[in-house]
Every structure is written in C-alpha cells, then in structure tokens.
Amino acid sequence: MNKIPAAQLAAWLAALSLIAMGLGLMTGSLGWEWGVSWNDPIVQDIRLPRTVGAWLAGALLGLAGALAQGLFRNPLADPYLLGSASGASLGVAIALSLGLWGSASFADMSEVMQWAMRLGLTGMAFVGAWAAVLLTLLLAKGVEHTLRLLLAGVVVGVVLGALTSLLTLVSPQTLPAMQSFLLGNTSMLSGQACVLMAFVLLLCAGLSWIFSPLLDGLRLGESTAQSLGLRVLPLRVVLLAVMGLATATAVAQTGLIAFVGLVAPHLVRARFTGRSASLLVLSMLMGGVLLTTADVLARGLWAPQELPVGVLTGVLGGGYLLWRIHSSQMAGSSA
Amino acid sequence: MMLTYAFTAQKLTVQRGSLCVLSEVDLSVHADQWTCVVGPNGAGKTTLLKAIAGLLPSTGELRVQGHDLRTLAVKDRAKMMAWLGQQEQGSDDLSVQDVVMLGRLPHQSSWVGADAQDMAQAQTWLAQLQLTHLKDKSLAQLSAGERQRALLGRALAVQAPILLMDEPIANVDLPNQSDWLQTVQHLTQHNTTVVSVLHDLNLAMRADHVLLMNQGRLVIHAKPDDPLLHQALMEVFAHRITIHRVADQWVVLPL
Numbered sequence: 020m021n022k023i024p025a026a027q028l029a030a031w032l033a034a035l036s037l038i039a040m041g042l043g044l045m046t047g048s049l050g051w052e053w054g055v056s057w058n059d060p061i062v063q064d065i066r067l068p069r070t071v072g073a074w075l076a077g078a079l080l081g082l083a084g085a086l087a088q089g090l091f092r093n094p095l096a097d098p099y100l101l102g103s104a105s106g107a108s109l110g111v112a113i114a115l116s117l118g119l120w121g122s123a124s125f126a127d128m129s130e131v132m133q134w135a136m137r138l139g140l141t142g143m144a145f146v147g148a149w150a151a152v153l154l155t156l157l158l159a160k161g162v163e164h165t166l167r168l169l170l171a172g173v174v175v176g177v178v179l180g181a182l183t184s185l186l187t188l189v190s191p192q193t194l195p196a197m198q199s200f201l202l203g204n205t206s207m208l209s210g211q212a213c214v215l216m217a218f219v220l221l222l223c224a225g226l227s228w229i230f231s232p233l234l235d236g237l238r239l240g241e242s243t244a245q246s247l248g249l250r251v252l253p254l255r256v257v258l259l260a261v262m263g264l265a266t267a268t269a270v271a272q273t274g275l276i277a278f279v280g281l282v283a284p285h286l287v288r289a290r291f292t293g294r295s296a297s298l299l300v301l302s303m304l305m306g307g308v309l310l311t312t313a314d315v316l317a318r319g320l321w322a323p324q325e326l327p328v329g330v331l332t333g334v335l336g337g338g339y340l341l342w343r344i345h346s347s348q349m350a351g352s353s354a
Numbered sequence: 355m356m357l358t359y360a361f362t363a364q365k366l367t368v369q370r371g372s373l374c375v376l377s378e379v380d381l382s383v384h385a386d387q388w389t390c391v392v393g394p395n396g397a398g399k400t401t402l403l404k405a406i407a408g409l410l411p412s413t414g415e416l417r418v419q420g421h422d423l424r425t426l427a428v429k430d431r432a433k434m435m436a437w438l439g440q441q442e443q444g445s446d447d448l449s450v451q452d453v454v455m456l457g458r459l460p461h462q463s464s465w466v467g468a469d470a471q472d473m474a475q476a477q478t479w480l481a482q483l484q485l486t487h488l489k490d491k492s493l494a495q496l497s498a499g500e501r502q503r504a505l506l507g508r509a510l511a512v513q514a515p516i517l518l519m520d521e522p523i524a525n526v527d528l529p530n531q532s533d534w535l536q537t538v539q540h541l542t543q544h545n546t547t548v549v550s551v552l553h554d555l556n557l558a559m560r561a562d563h564v565l566l567m568n569q570g571r572l573v574i575h576a577k578p579d580d581p582l583l584h585q586a587l588m589e590v591f592a593h594r595i596t597i598h599r600v601a602d603q604w605v606v607l608p609l
Contacts, residue, residue, distance in 0.1 A: 022492075232459055232462070235448075235452075235456055235459070236456065236459065238448060239453070239456065239505075239508070240439060242404070242407075242409045242437065242439050243437065243439055243508075245408075245409055246407055246408075246409060246432060246435070246436070246437035246439075247432055247456065247457070247459040247460055247512070248428045248429035248430075248431065248432030248433070248459065248460040249428075249459065250428060288447050291447075292447050292448065292449050292452075292492045293447075293448070293449065293452055294448075294452055294455075296467075
C-alpha cells in the first residue's frame with residue numbers, strides 16, 4: 020500500500036473528523052436528520068458536546084495507544100495494557116460505591132457541583148490508572164522486559180476487573196451507572212467534559228511531542244536510544260504518566276471503550292512511514308475519527324434503539340484485528 | 355609520529371549479580387585507528403564494548419581526551435562516542451532517511467528538533483553510503499546489506515570521534531563486507547577511531563590492532579603481525595585454528 024506524507028494524511032483525517040462531526044450533529048434519537056438547525060437547543064446542548072466529546076475521547080485513546088505501542092515496542096500494546104483502564108474503572112467504581120456521585124444525575128446538580136464531580140471522577144480514574152500502572156511495574160520489576168510487563172499488565176487487568184465486579188455486587192445502587200460505564204457510553208458527555216478533555220489532550224499532545232525522540236530512539240532498541248543521549252528511564256516514566264493521564268481522562272468521561280487505542284495507530288501505520296512525533300498526532304486524529312464515527316453508527320444504526328458505543332468499537336475493532344492477523348498469516352504463508 | 359590515545363580504561367569491571375563478566379580490563383585505544391575485539395563466545399567482547407559506551411553499569415576508570423567519561427552529560431557523551439549494536443533493530447515503518455536522521459538526536463534539543471545542518475549531515479552520509487536513492491524506502495523494503503548500511507549511516511551521522519560497533523557485518527554478503535572495510539578505512543583516515551567486535555578472525559586481522567578477550571579478561575592487545583598475538587589466539591581457541599600469511603594478509607583457518 021502506498022504511503023502518504025504526514026501533512027497529507029493529517030489533512031485527510033481532519034476532513035474526515037469534520038464530516039464525522041457533521042454527521043454526529045445530524046444524528047438524533049430517531050436516527051439521521053438531514054435538515055438540522057444550528058440554533059436548535061438539542062443540537063447545541065446535547066449533540067454538539069456529545070459529538071465533540073466523542074472525538075476528544077477517541078483522540079485521547081488514539082494518542083495513548085500510539086504512546087503504549089511506542090514505549091513497549093509492541094504493536095499489540097494499548098492503553099488497556101498495564102491494567103491502566105481496569106485501574107481507572109476501579110477508581111470510578113470506588114467513587115460511585117462511596118456515594119461520591121450520590122443518587123443525583125449530573126443534570127440535577129449545580130454547575131460547580133458538576134465540575135467537582137467530573138474532576139473527582141477523573142481524579143479517581145487517574146489515581147486508579149496510576150495505581151494499576153505502579154502495581155504492574157512492581158510485578159514486572161521495571162519496564163526493561165517487555166514480555167514480563169505485558170503479562171503483569173494482563174494479570175493486574177484481570178484482578179482489578181474482578182474487584183470492580185465485586186464492588187458493583189456489594190453496592191447494587193451503582194449497578195446502572197457502572198453498567199453504562201463498562202459498556203462505554205458517550206451519551207453523558209457535556210460541555211464541561213469537553214473542556215476537560217480538550218485541556219488534557221493539549222497537555223498530553225504537547226508533552227508527547229516534546230519527548231517523542233525517546234520513542235524514535237526506542238524504535239532502534241534500548242541500547243541505541245541510550246547511546247543517542249536519551250535518558251531512557253526518566254523519559255519513559257514521563258511518557259507513561261502522559262499515557263495514564265490520557266487514558267484516565269477518556270475512561271472517566273466515556274467508560275471503557277475498547278480497541279480505539281489499539282487500532283488507531285495500526286491504521287495510521289498502514290499509510291504512513293515516519294517519525295514518532297507525526298505518528299502520535301496522526302494516531303490522535305485517527306482515534307477521533309474512529310470514535311466519532313462509531314458514535315454516529317451507535318446512534319443511527321438501530322434508531323431509536325441506541326447501541327453502547329463500547330460494544331460497537333469492540334465488535335469493529337476485534338474484527339479489524341482478526342482481519343490483520345489473517346492477512347499477516349496469509350502474507351507469511353505466501354512468502 | 356606521536357601516538358595518541360582516543361580513550362583509556364583502567365580496571366574496567368562489570369558485575370552481573372555475583373558473576374564478574376568483565377574483570378579489571380586495562381587498555382589504551384589508539385586514536386584514528388581501527389581496533390578489533392575478538393574472542394570466543396562468552397569472552398566478554400560485547401560487555402567490554404557496552405561498558406565503554408556507558409550502556410552497562412561498570413566500575414573502574416574511563417577517560418576520553420582527559421575527561422572522565424562518567425562525569426560527562428549524557429548528550430556530550432553521545433556526541434563523543436557513537437554506537438552501532440549487534441543486529442540493531444530498526445522499526446520497519448521508519449524510512450532510511452528517518453533512521454539516518456536519528457543519528458543527529460544528540461545534537462538536537464527537545465524543543466527545536468532537526469535544523470538545516472542536521473539535514474545536510476544526514477544527506478552527506480546517505481550519499482557516502484550510497485543510500486540516497488533508497489532514502490524514502492522503509493527498512494522493511496531493504497536487503498540485509500542495505501539495511502545494515504542504513505543503520506551504519508545512523509551511527510555515522512552522530513559525527514562522533516569514536517565509533518563503537520558490535521558485530522556490524524554479521525549476516526551480510528562479501529561485497530557488503532568489502533564496502534564496510536572501505537568505510538572503516540575512510541573513517542580512520544578522517545580522524546575517527548573505530549572499535550569493532552568481529553567474530554570473523556580473517557576480517558579482524560585486517561585491523562590496525564587486535565584486542566583478544568577470554569573469560570572476561572583482556573588476554574593481549576597487539577598488532578595483527580605480532581607473533582605473540584598469533585600464539586595467544588591459538589591458545590584461546592584451544593589450538594583448533596591455524597594462522598597463515600597469504601597474499602600479504604593474515605588468514606585464520608579452522609583445523
């Protein structure tokens with residue numbers, strides 16, 4: 020497949036983002052509507068934050084996925100590696116079961132309370148994600164051995180997932196909120212969530228860009244990266260923190276949305292060869308396009324019944340991965 | 355002519371757990387010459403090179419041009435010593451030009467990135483290694499020899515006065531080995547000190563100096579013509595080799 024220069028691919032992805040967002044604004048509870056008015060409060064208050072929020076969450080997950088794959092030099096790494104997403108879920112489950120959210124919905128709260136709750140949930144998700152990362156690093160005895168790290172991440176993910184289920188069982192009042200969270204849901208995204216995610220995305224993208232030479236160096240191996248004057252360990256810790264923050268922020272707003280972080284960098288690499296800084300930005304854009312499109316499909320395919328977007332990304336992402344495995348096996352057998 | 359040393363090591367030691375894998379190595383490497391490290395498997399050749407490059411924790415003294423290498427900032431050290439690892443990995447989705455440009459990282463700040471001088475240096479080495487026509491190809495599209503040339507280009511683009519290479523021509527064919535020898539000669543003529551680990555003793559005997567390692571210790575550091583080196587080689591390789599002079603070159607054959 021022919022490769023495309025970074026600027027050209029970025030322009031394509033930006034155009035696709037705008038198209039997907041336009042479709043998002045035109046998709047309501049009854050399906051697609053072609054003649055929507057910008058002044059319609061439903062468009063401004065519900066569809067706009069939901070669509071922009073889906074793009075931002077997808078961009079955060081795409082960026083986190085590209086960081087994970089670069090940091091661990093493993094194309095199967097994603098933000099769910101290291102147990103970070105499971106840790107974020109557990110953080111949210113703890114917040115919910117302790118009654119931090121209470122019985123009121125976001126819509127019933129004052130604006131200050133809404134911000135406090137949103138930051139609280141994001142904070143708990145971040146603490147959970149980071150605790151999981153630390154636990155994984157502890158079990159793997161550092162980041163030097165990729166296989167040990169991946170295995171530790173899987174173990175931590177399973178154990179924390181079980182703890183989340185247990186918490187939900189002992190606090191049945193959190194069941195509806197947790198179910199929506201575990202299935203992945205963009206319907207609760209508000210303007211505040213968008214502001215929060217946009218701020219975190221800018222921060223994470225900036226830091227990732229500045230420290231991306233580490234990812235370039237790691238693509239030639241750890242010794243080479245070190246010989247090029249890169250401080251591998253501290254830079255790795257910074258980029259792991261950025262990955263954790265991006266994942267936790269997205270997970271706290273939308274719940275568990277699988278495969279976007281894994282698939283976005285793969286799709287970019289299929290059409291792009293180049294430095295990590297460009298790969299990170301392109302993966303971010305691709306993640307935004309993927310989740311916005313998935314959100315539009317989740318709302319429109321079976322309208323008025325809405326599919327949880329996490330279920331849709333799971334099915335589509337799993338299918339894509341199966342196809343990739345099959346096509347690489349075919350290429351291997353014909354070689 | 356006064357001989358100067360590119361770097362010196364004293365009592366250079368590497369411990370791995372309770373095992374001493376490099377034991378009190380003293381050596382002085384001649385500037386602007388090619389020194390080749392040889393020895394049987396597990397002799398400590400790669401460990402020695404990695405310790406010199408600062409890629410392994412070690413004890414003892416390492417000095418370059420009067421500077422203690424361990425006190426230098428990592429970027430200054432990187433500008434002083436370039437490294438090409440054994441079967442260095444290269445991500446298949448990097449282009450040849452990207453790979454060579456990575457050699458300029460020690461010269462760049464995180465905030466600014468590559469400038470015109472970095473680009474010019476990379477172009478120079480692409481041309482020097484006959485890679486210009488391949489610069490936009492990804493590593494996956496290259497032959498083993500071309501790939502190795504691209505990775506060598508990355509190490510050379512650092513423009514360091516000392517180049518350390520661990521098995522740089524494993525798995526490449528004879529024409530590519532010949533190209534590599536010419537590149538090494540070009541480098542030593544242009545004020546670069548080359549230290550390489552090679553398994554191929556015939557190629558190693560073409561170096562200016564040979565450094566023989568065994569069981570984590572330096573056995574001898576001598577010129578290829580030195581009869582003491584020949585004797586030590588035969589002893590270390592358990593008298594399973596013979597060394598002959600053929601067409602003005604030393605040839606090492608298995609018995």
